[in-house]
Amino acid sequence: MKSFTKITGLVAPMDRANVDTDLIIPKQFLKSIARTGFGANAFDELRYLDKGEPGKDNSSRPLNADFPLNHPRYQGATILLTRENFGCGSSREHAPWALDEFGFRCIIAPSFADIFFNNCFKNALLPVVLPAEVVSLLFNDMYACEGYQLTVDLQEQCVIRPDGQSYPFEVDAFRKHCLLHGLDDIGLTLQDAEHIKAYEAKRRVSAPWLFDTAY
Amino acid sequence: MAGLTLYDKLWRSHLVLERDDGSALIYIDRHIVHEVTSPQAFEGLRLAGRKPWRVGSIVATPDHNVPTTSLERASGVEGIADPISKIQVKTLDENCDELGILEFKINDRRQGIVHVVGPETGACLPGMTIVCGDSHTSTNGALGALAFGIGTSEVEHVMATQCLVAKKMKNMLVQVDGELGAGVTPKDVVLAIIGEIGTAGGTGYAIEFGGEVFRSMSMEGRLTVCNMAIEAGARAGMVAVDEITLEYVKNKPFAPGAHWDLAVAEWRELHSDADATFDRVVRLDGGKIQPQVTWGTSPEMVLPVLGAVPNPDAESDPVKKTSIQRALEYMGLQAGQAITEIPVDKVFIGSCTNSRIEDIRSAAEIVKGRHKAASVALAMVVPGSGEVKAQAEAEGLDKIFREAGFEWREPGCSMCLAMNADRLEPGERCASTSNRNFEGRQGYGGRTHLVSPAMAAGAAIAGHFVDVRQFSATH
Ligand code: SF4
Numbered sequence: 003m004k005s006f007t008k009i010t011g012l013v014a015p016m017d018r019a020n021v022d023t024d025l026i027i028p029k030q031f032l033k034s035i036a037r038t039g040f041g042a043n044a045f046d047e048l049r050y051l052d053k054g055e056p057g058k059d060n061s062s063r064p065l066n067a068d069f070p071l072n073h074p075r076y077q078g079a080t081i082l083l084t085r086e087n088f089g090c091g092s093s094r095e096h097a098p099w100a101l102d103e104f105g106f107r108c109i110i111a112p113s114f115a116d117i118f119f120n121n122c123f124k125n126a127l128l129p130v131v132l133p134a135e136v137v138s139l140l141f142n143d144m145y146a147c148e149g150y151q152l153t154v155d156l157q158e159q160c161v162i163r164p165d166g167q168s169y170p171f172e173v174d175a176f177r178k179h180c181l182l183h184g185l186d187d188i189g190l191t192l193q194d195a196e197h198i199k200a201y202e203a204k205r206r207v208s209a210p211w212l213f214d215t216a217y
Numbered sequence: 218m219a220g221l222t223l224y225d226k227l228w229r230s231h232l233v234l235e236r237d238d239g240s241a242l243i244y245i246d247r248h249i250v251h252e253v254t255s256p257q258a259f260e261g262l263r264l265a266g267r268k269p270w271r272v273g274s275i276v277a278t279p280d281h282n283v284p285t286t287s288l289e290r291a292s293g294v295e296g297i298a299d300p301i302s303k304i305q306v307k308t309l310d311e312n313c314d315e316l317g318i319l320e321f322k323i324n325d326r327r328q329g330i331v332h333v334v335g336p337e338t339g340a341c342l343p344g345m346t347i348v349c350g351d352s353h354t355s356t357n358g359a360l361g362a363l364a365f366g367i368g369t370s371e372v373e374h375v376m377a378t379q380c381l382v383a384k385k386m387k388n389m390l391v392q393v394d395g396e397l398g399a400g401v402t403p404k405d406v407v408l409a410i411i412g413e414i415g416t417a418g419g420t421g422y423a424i425e426f427g428g429e430v431f432r433s434m435s436m437e438g439r440l441t442v443c444n445m446a447i448e449a450g451a452r453a454g455m456v457a458v459d460e461i462t463l464e465y466v467k468n469k470p471f472a473p474g475a476h477w478d479l480a481v482a483e484w485r486e487l488h489s490d491a492d493a494t495f496d497r498v499v500r501l502d503g504g505k506i507q508p509q510v511t512w513g514t515s516p517e518m519v520l521p522v523l524g525a526v527p528n529p530d531a532e533s534d535p536v537k538k539t540s541i542q543r544a545l546e547y548m549g550l551q552a553g554q555a556i557t558e559i560p561v562d563k564v565f566i567g568s569c570t571n572s573r574i575e576d577i578r579s580a581a582e583i584v585k586g587r588h589k590a591a592s593v594a595l596a597m598v599v600p601g602s603g604e605v606k607a608q609a610e611a612e613g614l615d616k617i618f619r620e621a622g623f624e625w626r627e628p629g630c631s632m633c634l635a636m637n638a639d640r641l642e643p644g645e646r647c648a649s650t651s652n653r654n655f656e657g658r659q660g661y662g663g664r665t666h667l668v669s670p671a672m673a674a675g676a677a678i679a680g681h682f683v684d685v686r687q688f689s690a691t692h
Contacts, residue, residue: 018543019536020416020515024655029636033282033301035256035308037369053643053661056301085536087417090450091655092634093352094254095368116420116452117352117366124370174384175238187370188265191378194234194242198270198380201233201244211473211480212246212345213273 004126005184009107010153011080013144015070016045021084022091023118027100031056040096041103045071075148082109083140088129089118098125108154110161112137123177124187130154130161130171156182220490222388223457224423227363227487231346233380242380246345249331250277250318250372252309253636254350258373259312269316270379276340277313277320279306280330281636285599285626293324302637329602329628332356332569336440337604339469343458343484348375353569353652355446358455359439361462361487363423365452387496389422389451390489393430395503400686402579403438404571404650404669406430406501407445408509412519414499419451422497425489426456430503436465437575444570445652448516457488510556510682511654511667513544518654520556522672522684528552547656548664549644557682559666563647564589564596564677565659566670567626568633571650572601574608576670580650581614583674583685589622590680597624597639599631623677635660648676 031043033056046054049072051064065072071079082101088111089097098121101109106127112134114122122129132140143163144150153162156178160168180187191198206213221229233242255277262268269275282302289296294310297303306323313320321327327338332353335341341357347364348354350372357364367381375381391410411418424446431439439456446454456462463481466472473480507521518541520526529541529552545552550559566572566580577600589596598618600606606628609615615625632639633651641647641663650673654665668676675685 019540022653022655024634024653024658028657028661029634032253032636033299033305035260035305037257037260047657047661087420087450090416091352091653093350093366093368095257095350095370098368113417113420115417115450117368121368121370124368174240176236176240176382179238187382188267188374188377191242191374191380191382195378197234197242198244198378202271202379205244209344209480209483211342211476214471214473214476 003184003186006107006126006128006156006181008153008155008157009080010151011107012076012078013081013083013140013150013152014076014079015141015144016082016084017141019085020087020090023089023094023097024091026089026097027094028054030054032094032096037099038103040100044100044104078105080105080107081152081154082106083137083144084109084111085137086112086134088114090115093117095121095124098122098127102127110137110140123181126181126184128154128156128181132161132169132171136169219494220492222489222493222495223361223425223455223487224363224386224388224453225493227344227346228385230344231363240382240384243346243383244380245348245375246274247341247347248275248375249335249340249347249349249354250275251281251331251349251351252279252305253281254369255312255372256305256308257369258350258376261373262376267377269376272317274379275318275376276335277309277318278328278331278334279309279323281630281634282306283323283629284637285629285631285639287627290324290627299637326603326607329605330569330572330630332444333572333601333605336360337469337602339466339471342466342472343462344487348381352447353444355452355454356440356444356569358446358453359436359443360466361455361458361484363453363455366447386423386452387421389419389424389497389499390495391424391426391499392428393426393501393503394428395430397430397503397506398686400671401506401508402669402671403434403441405506405509406503407442408511408516408519408667409506410501411445411449411516412509413501414449416448416515416517417450419446419449422451423453423455424449424451426454427489428503431456432459435575436461437573440573441570445516448652458484508669508672508685510672512548512550512556513541514547514654514656515544516652516654516667518544519667522556522682524556526550526552526554526556557684560592560646560681561648561666561676562594562645563641564593564673565599565632565647565649565651566597566673567599567601567631568651569601570652571670572599572605574605576650577605577609577614580670580674581617583671583688584621584623584678585617587621587678589677592680593677595624596622596677597626597632599626600628602628632659634658648673648682
């Protein structure tokens with residue numbers, strides 16, 4: 003897995019609450035059996051004025067000029083600033099895949115939906131929870147100042163404004179460790195294979211029906 | 218020591234290991250797989266040279282992408298017109314065949330929506346930990362199980378290790394006492410709950426649904442309620458095991474045979490202890506719940522059918538105010554408009570929320586002897602599985618719908634998320650028994666109103682939303 007330690011990058015807005023994973027990557031793109039190729043259609047319904055389809059040539063589609071991520075000033079952004087409950091709805095990991103491919107490394111919001119939050123860590127896309135007032139303040143900063151950048155330091159667990167002011171955030175010790183070192187979850191879990199086998203052996207005795215293979 | 222909640226008990230009995238950093242390994246008993254979120258996981262396993270830890274724990278079926286017309290279904294996978302969908306369904310077949318995973322293929326009578334198939338076959342049982350790469354896996358919690366949706370990386374993780382790295386969630390009790398009024402269904406109950414706590418209200422919690430309303434609710438009703446726990450932000454929703462649960466599970470094809478008594482003894486413990494404590498308790502009066510209709514683009518934007526569309530100017534919170542404005546604009550509604558004045562273009566009865574036999578019966582009851590309004594372009598019923606379809610046909614329900622001008626389809630997710638050909642056109646308005654009314658969910662530019670099967674049927678007949686309670690009384 004990729005690692006995440008510290009980034010300084012351009013901030014772009016997604017100024018609404020309850021952004022769901024259907025909005026991040028619409029369902030018609032989920033037909034793909036690959037893990038890549040979703041970035042070009044991230045936020046498809048907001049980015050373009052027509053309906054996107056897999057295989058369609060995006061370069062000839064009409065862009066929505068009102069959508070901030072289409073504005074020149076936000077091109078190359080690596081940090082997405084957004085509101086409450088980001089990533090709600092469907093469990094599709096295609097959402098973090100699409101955001102990652104679009105170029106984001108970090109998302110800052112007052113809250114995230116649980117499954118999306120979890121999926122982000124699997125893809126080295128760091129979800130950062132900051133208090134709603136701080137997020138509002140960062141929104142104001144960003145709108146006021148073209149080229150606005152923030153620094154996100156995972157080791158120190160803080161977001162740093164250009165004026166040096168820093169805001170701490172929480173992160174699970176285990177997830178932090180995996181992300182800092184780019185560790186593969188499965189490999190780590192398999193180091194505990196003996197524990198898993200021991201658990202299974204016990205359950206086979208106490209709850210044998212769980213292991214029936216009648217079908 | 219304080220007593221344990223149902224969730225605490227399920228968590229404990231599946232704990233393989235607790236690490237110092239607060240994370241834990243929990244063992245997964247049942248893994249349900251569908252075509253959309255699994256291909257990359259199978260590929261990942263293959264690339265790493267890994268094999269499934271316990272093939273027998275996995276059950277698969279294609280549902281999201283399968284067509285629902287009998288014409289397209291007649292020739293199985295090869296008959297899928299959309300070439301990309303076909304590849305995805307075929308990929309699932311190939312992966313399952315190669316690894317020896319039990320799969321209910323496209324025209325197997327047991328095929329259907331994952332969350333309908335699991336409980337109905339007995340593949341999902343009380344006391345189990347159940348995962349699937351699909352957020353509505355919470356449905357299975359109705360059995361007294363710990364069931365939740367996972368992402369594709371976790372699908373791969375569970376296949377490879379039979380475990381998940383997890384952190385214990387907090388406990389929430391949603392207690393609904395009293396008695397539901399006539400014409401008020403489990404769907405109305407769960408929509409009312411979401412209206413109360415909001416779509417992020419359950420974030421970080423496992424919700425237990427308790428109280429008189431759930432105690433007397435059928436198993437299928439409980440499945441509907443737990444299905445939408447995720448719409449309240451909770452990954453898992455659950456109901457304690459009781460006689461209704463045991464009666465439901467008994468004689469299911471994959472229910473424990475020889476071990477039945479042993480299993481029941483364990484399952485009878487699956488309820489919260491009397492002195493258990495919850496981190497949050499929410500109470501609703503069941504007697505006050507009315508039939509519900511969502512008016513906006515988030516399930517929390519919901520109102521009793523006799524209500525009126527809200528006015529954004531009445532909202533002081535600026536973020537909420539813009540949400541309301543944006544929703545009204547997208548939905549093409551005016552502030553103050555009565556819900557019963559909203560006309561519908563299409564009606565969809567189906568999805569993992571409301572496509573079981575009781576749902577189909579309840580819609581049929583309203584439809585019987587009537588005809589859909591001429592202004593309704595399409596009213597469709599999509600049973601949740603081949604088993605549900607066969608049962609409905611045995612009861613003659615398909616005829617009732619056909620005579621009323623409805624289409625009777627083959628099982629699958631269909632217009633719930635419109636990955637196949639069933640979808641709304643831009644601007645079209647739908648009364649839908651599904652679970653999400655997000656922008657574009659049922660088709661680009663489509664407008665979704667979430668309702669119960671009876672309310673959807675009523676809207677199809679009247680051409681606009683109606684209070685089914687009055688509707689039934691007038692006939
Ligand atoms: S019916 Fe809808 S919500 Fe349920 S699994 Fe299918 S797509 Fe998801």
